[in-house]
Amino acid sequence: MISAYGRSYLEKLNHYLEKLPDAERMDAVMEIESHIAEGIANGQPEAVILSRLGDPRKLARAYRSEHMAGHMSVRSIKDVLTMVGFYCTTGLLSVMVIPVLATVAYGFGFCAVMIFIAGILRTFGASWVNMTIAPGVEIPSEYSMVFAAVVSAIVGGIAYFSWVGLKKYLAFLSERYRRSLPGARSFEN
Incomplete structure (x- = not known):
């Protein structure tokens, strides 16, 4: 059957x-x-x-x-404490960590691309794109691409490290979950 x-x-x-x-x-x-x-x-x-x-x-x-x-x-004190630790890290901390890291990763990644595009547009004469680093201090248009590339790299780096941090945090949560299971041994694929 x-x-x-x-x-x-x-x-x-x-x-x-x-x-x-x-x-x-x-x-x-x-x-x-x-x-x-x-x-x-x-x-x-x-x-x-x-x-x-x-x-x-x-x-x-x-x-x-x-x-x-x-x-x-019927569980041991160690098992109960492991479960409490798991639920504290997944419940309380994850409510803040996961959304913040995801928002920073995707938001900054999008901004890095937009900054780079703005540098290209300003370099080719888009006068409506402003690049000001301080009140009254504007980047000359011939340096727009260099400035945009540097700022885009910094913002993109923040996005990348937030993404890596998010992946590591999720892997950490998965491992904590596995440890909180009866027997506390990692499961094979």
Whole structure:
């Protein structure tokens, strides 16, 4: 009834659930297997059922989170502190860090491009483009391209380092999440 593709999905799910106790892992896999079989019996294509279930890694993450929430009372103090640290860094800090870094990265990146374009336009005679560095101090139009390139490089550098910082922060959060899972071992791909 379930094809080799469906069996492969279930095997992946089983692998990603390896940190759960055997009984809970088997219950989860059997529940999903039953869901797939029931959908096929009702005439739904297996591919549609599996696409609705989504990535087996994400589905396993949901089962592991449910397990963690249900078994908080039997966890060690170290595990509880790890989870508290994870939720503090992802909840409180991320509300500020992720939007700020993303806004700076994309906003400054856009501005770097626009500054460079403005330098090109001013160099070729666009008199409506102003380049003033202080009140009463304007860059001569023959130096517009050089000035725009330098300022664009600085602003682009800020955008780049914000982007790198955002990627590192998200990787940090992912690692913290993995450490807060039962067993505290990184999962393989």
